[in-house]
Amino acid sequence: MRIALSIILRDLKKNLSQKARLVASMIRPLLWLFIIGSGFNQIVDIQNSGNYFSFLIPGLICMTALFTGVVSSMSIVYDKEFGFIRLLYLSPSPFIIIIIAKMVSAAMIAIIHMLIFSIIAILFGFLDIATLHNPLFLISIMIVGLLSSIIGLIISAFSGTVENFATTMNFIIFPLFFLSESLYPSDGLHVIFKSFIDINPFSHAVIIMRESLNNQFDFSSFLYISFCIVLGLIISFYAHSRESNIINKISK
Amino acid sequence: MSILSVSDISKSYDKKKLAVENLSFELNEGDFFGFLGPNGAGKSTTISLLSSLITPDKGKIYFQGENIINIRKKYLSDVGFIFQDPPLDRNATVKSNLIFAGTLYNLNKTQIENNYLRLLKKFELLHLLEKKVLKLSGGEKRIIDICRALIHQPKILFMDEPTTGLDPVNRARIWDFINNLRNKSKVTIFLTTHYMDEASKCSKICFIKNGNIIKVDSPNKFLKDSFELVIEFSELDDKLYNQIKKLLNNGLKVGNNSIFGLNDESLLSQIRKISSEYAVRKTNLNDVFLWLTNN
Numbered sequence: 001m002r003i004a005l006s007i008i009l010r011d012l013k014k015n016l017s018q019k020a021r022l023v024a025s026m027i028r029p030l031l032w033l034f035i036i037g038s039g040f041n042q043i044v045d046i047q048n049s050g051n052y053f054s055f056l057i058p059g060l061i062c063m064t065a066l067f068t069g070v071v072s073s074m075s076i077v078y079d080k081e082f083g084f085i086r087l088l089y090l091s092p093s094p095f096i097i098i099i100i101a102k103m104v105s106a107a108m109i110a111i112i113h114m115l116i117f118s119i120i121a122i123l124f125g126f127l128d129i130a131t132l133h134n135p136l137f138l139i140s141i142m143i144v145g146l147l148s149s150i151i152g153l154i155i156s157a158f159s160g161t162v163e164n165f166a167t168t169m170n171f172i173i174f175p176l177f178f179l180s181e182s183l184y185p186s187d188g189l190h191v192i193f194k195s196f197i198d199i200n201p202f203s204h205a206v207i208i209m210r211e212s213l214n215n216q217f218d219f220s221s222f223l224y225i226s227f228c229i230v231l232g233l234i235i236s237f238y239a240h241s242r243e244s245n246i247i248n249k250i251s252k
Numbered sequence: 253m254s255i256l257s258v259s260d261i262s263k264s265y266d267k268k269k270l271a272v273e274n275l276s277f278e279l280n281e282g283d284f285f286g287f288l289g290p291n292g293a294g295k296s297t298t299i300s301l302l303s304s305l306i307t308p309d310k311g312k313i314y315f316q317g318e319n320i321i322n323i324r325k326k327y328l329s330d331v332g333f334i335f336q337d338p339p340l341d342r343n344a345t346v347k348s349n350l351i352f353a354g355t356l357y358n359l360n361k362t363q364i365e366n367n368y369l370r371l372l373k374k375f376e377l378l379h380l381l382e383k384k385v386l387k388l389s390g391g392e393k394r395i396i397d398i399c400r401a402l403i404h405q406p407k408i409l410f411m412d413e414p415t416t417g418l419d420p421v422n423r424a425r426i427w428d429f430i431n432n433l434r435n436k437s438k439v440t441i442f443l444t445t446h447y448m449d450e451a452s453k454c455s456k457i458c459f460i461k462n463g464n465i466i467k468v469d470s471p472n473k474f475l476k477d478s479f480e481l482v483i484e485f486s487e488l489d490d491k492l493y494n495q496i497k498k499l500l501n502n503g504l505k506v507g508n509n510s511i512f513g514l515n516d517e518s519l520l521s522q523i524r525k526i527s528s529e530y531a532v533r534k535t536n537l538n539d540v541f542l543w544l545t546n547n
Contacts, residue, residue, distance in 0.1 A: 006355040014343060083339035087400075090303055091356035092328040 003093045004101035011105035015072055016112070025068050025113050026120065029060040033126070036183075046185060057126050058210035059182025064117045065141070065148040066202060069110035070173055073152020076102060076240075077159050099153065099237050106149030107142070114141045127213070136212035144205045147225050150232035151176070151202075157239030176202045181210070201228040253317060254278040255440050256302070256408060261311030263297055271297040272463040274311070279408070279440050286454035286471075287444045290545050294463040295444045299412055302442065303333060315408075329357060332406035336413045338397035342386040346372075346396050349385060350403055357404035364403065371399040375429060391422025398429065408440045409433075415447065427453070448537035457537075459544045466544050474540045479513025482539050483523065485530045495526050504546055511539065 015021070033056065041052040079085040088098045118141075121127040131137050155168050179196045180203035186194050197203045204221035211218045256279040264270045272294040279285050289295050300306045302313060304320045304327060313320045320327045340349045347368070354364030372378045375395050385393060394414065401409060415423045427450070433439060443454060451457050452471045459466040467474070479502075488496070488510040497503035499522060500512045513535065514520070523530065 002355055002358065006352055010341070010344070010348075010352060014341075017343075082342065083335060083337045084341055086333070086335060086339045087353065087356060089305060090328060090333050092325045092358070093356060094325075 003091070004097050004104070007088070007098060007101035008105040008108065011072070011075060011102070012108060014075070015105075015109045021071075022113070022116070025064060025071075026117060028067060029064050029117055030120065032056070032060055032063070033121070053126055055185075055210075056183065057121055058213055059180070059206050061114050061117055061121075061141070062144050062180075062202065062206045062209050063177055063182060064113050065110040065144045065205075066151070066173060066177060068113040069106050069145060069148025070152035070155065070168070072106035072109040073102065073149050074156050074159065074162075074168075075106075076153070076156040077162050077164075081162055095241055096237055099233065099240060103146065103149045103153055103233065103236070106152055107145035110145040110148045111141050114145065131213065134212065134215065136215060136217050137209075139217075140205075140209045140212040143208060143222065143225050143229075146229050147201055147205050147232075150229050150236065153236040154232055154239065157236055157242075176200060179203070181206045201225055204228075254314075255281045255283075255316060256442075257314040257317075258302070259312050259314065261301060261308040261313060263301060263306065263308050270463050272301070272460075275460075275463075275465055276311075277458055277465065277468050279442065281407075281440055282434075282438045284434060284441045284453065284455045285443065286451040286457035287442060287460065288446075288448075288451055288457055288541060289460035293460045293545075295460065296412070297463075298460070299333075299410060299442075299444065302410060303331070304328065329404065330406055331408045331410060332401035332404065334398055334401045334409065334411040334414045336416050338385075338393045338400075340385045340393065340397060340400065343384065345382050345384055346388070347381045349396065350400060353400045354403045359404060367403050367405065368399060371402055374432065375399070375425070389422075391418055391425065394418060394422065394426060395429070398426065402433075406439065408442060411441060411443045411445075413445055414443070415445070415450065423447075448541055451541075452537050459541065461545050471537055474537065475535060478535050478540050478543065479515055480535060481514040481517070481532055482535050483512045483514055483520075483530050483532050485510045485512075485527060488527065492527050496523060499523065499526075504542055506542060506546075511542065513539075513543070 033053070037053050037056050040056075044052045046052060046055045076085065079088075089095070091098075115132075118127060118131060122129050122131065151172075155172060159168060179193070180200050181197060182203075186197040186203070189197070201224065204218075204224050207218050207221045208225065211221075258275055258277050261275050262270055262273045275294075275298065277285075287295055287298065297306075301308055304313075304324050307321060315323065315327045315330070341352070344352070350368040351364055354367065359367070368381075369378070372381065377392065377395060377399075380388065380392060380396065385396070388396065398414070415426055418426070430441070431453075434441065443450070445451055454471060456468060457471055457474065458468040469477075483496075483500075485493075485496075487508050493503060493505065493510050496510075496512055500514060500519065503510060503512050514532070520532070
């Protein structure tokens with residue numbers, strides 16, 4: 001437990017001390033909110049969602065988590081580049097504890113970023129202040145944080161260097177974001193797109209978030225995301241423990 | 253009883269080539285074991301196997317009589333590793349790095365503090381405690397990394413080229429510490445290095461080439477079994493090289509230099525007739541390394 005805690009504290013300290021990163025991670029959703037949101041609000045009418053901003057906000061909260069969680073989990077690749085990962089691999093602690101600690105720390109960072117974005121949204125009047133003490137919302141950000149961090153952990157297991165990060169963004173993160181219900185509802189879409197959206201766990205994260213802001217809870221999405229988190233944890237554990245992965249990390 | 257026993261281990265990463273093949277050697281408590289070989293000889297694979305990070309395809313490694321795979325947690329609590337590139341968090345202070353390392357070994361706060369203070373005092377580096385690692389010199393980083401590897405007082409210390417890239421002053425500092433450590437504790441050291449002057453300090457050395465052990469013995473025995481003298485020529489053409497090789501029945505080209513082993517000094521007069529531009533010196537471990545890994 002102490003080992004997990006010290007890994008979490010180290011990652012939190014390291015990430016939260018990077019103020020520029022925190023600001024940068026807010027810029028992306030704010031640009032979407034103010035530029036895309038304002039533009040689309042003029043032309044889009046989404047049933048049962050008030051205006052487009054109300055529809056967009058849950059997606060943007062999840063977007064903050066997705067990008068932050070993935071980047072934080074990718075810190076394992078930085079740790080590998082600088083040899084730090086060897087300390088973890090060569091410690092007597094069970095490797096699963098290390099993976100869980102990495103997942104929790106990335107999730108916590110994602111949660112902090114989601115809360116900051118939500119506060120900004122409250123300040124601009126897009127969200128009600130009561131949101132911050134809505135237990136459904138708090139459960140949702142925890143689930144979304146964990147999901148984002150696990151996505152990052154899986155990616156980092158197959159990502160050799162930090163240079164692969166742009167590829168990761170283009171081929172994994174953006175498709176996950178765009179093929180979800182973040183920006184538009186999936187009703188009426190072509191069956192192929194709709195199928196992708198239906199199996200995309202990030203899409204379910206957005207659904208959970210949107211429902212929580214309406215004081216509702218989508219239990220089926222919750223179950224699906226929970227299943228994906230557990231499956232992702234198992235995949236991450238095995239992928240990070242692969243011999244080829246270890247050799248690659250050790251010989252760095 | 254040996255503290256670490258490597259029994260006939262082999263490992264391949266693909267089916268075509270074995271990275272190490274049938275390695276067997278033993279380390280006794282307090283041994284200073286040098287593991288030497290050219291690049292790509294299988295040293296890193298051996299260290300990965302000894303660290304239990306990868307498992308051998310064949311053979312076993314025993315720590316105090318037990319297979320390390322079965323006692324991985326206990327084994328890793330009793331060994332320490334030092335790498336060429338210190339695995340320290342560059343943005344954290346020396347103190348944070350040492351506390352983190354100690355926590356990974358489940359030491360409590362007092363144990364960690366006592367241990368790092370004792371180690372830093374030994375190196376006279378207490379003033380670095382609050383300094384960030386990125387502000388340290390290469391030598392300081394390496395010494396802090398040694399302290400990191402010793403924080404849990406391991407029984408075996410694996411050192412993978414610990415002084416590569418360091419200036420002579422820092423190399424000397426690190427060696428002073430290693431000698432001090434050996435004198436005051438029974439820690440067993442497994443060292444890989446390319447510096448033969450460092451290897452000469454080992455109690456036992458093992459030469460490895462293409463994944464196979466060539467020989468394990470003490471440095472003195474290696475020197476004793478080798479040629480007494482070495483004749484070194486610079487820029488010897490092929491014709492003269494072959495003439496001398498035929499006369500002495502040995503020879504080796506190393507870059508522009510040609511070296512020959514010599515036991516019978518009376519042959520020097522005949523060599524002088526072929527070429528007089530040579531230097532004669534006593535054989536050292538560097539020569540032994542070249543003979544063993546190139547022949």
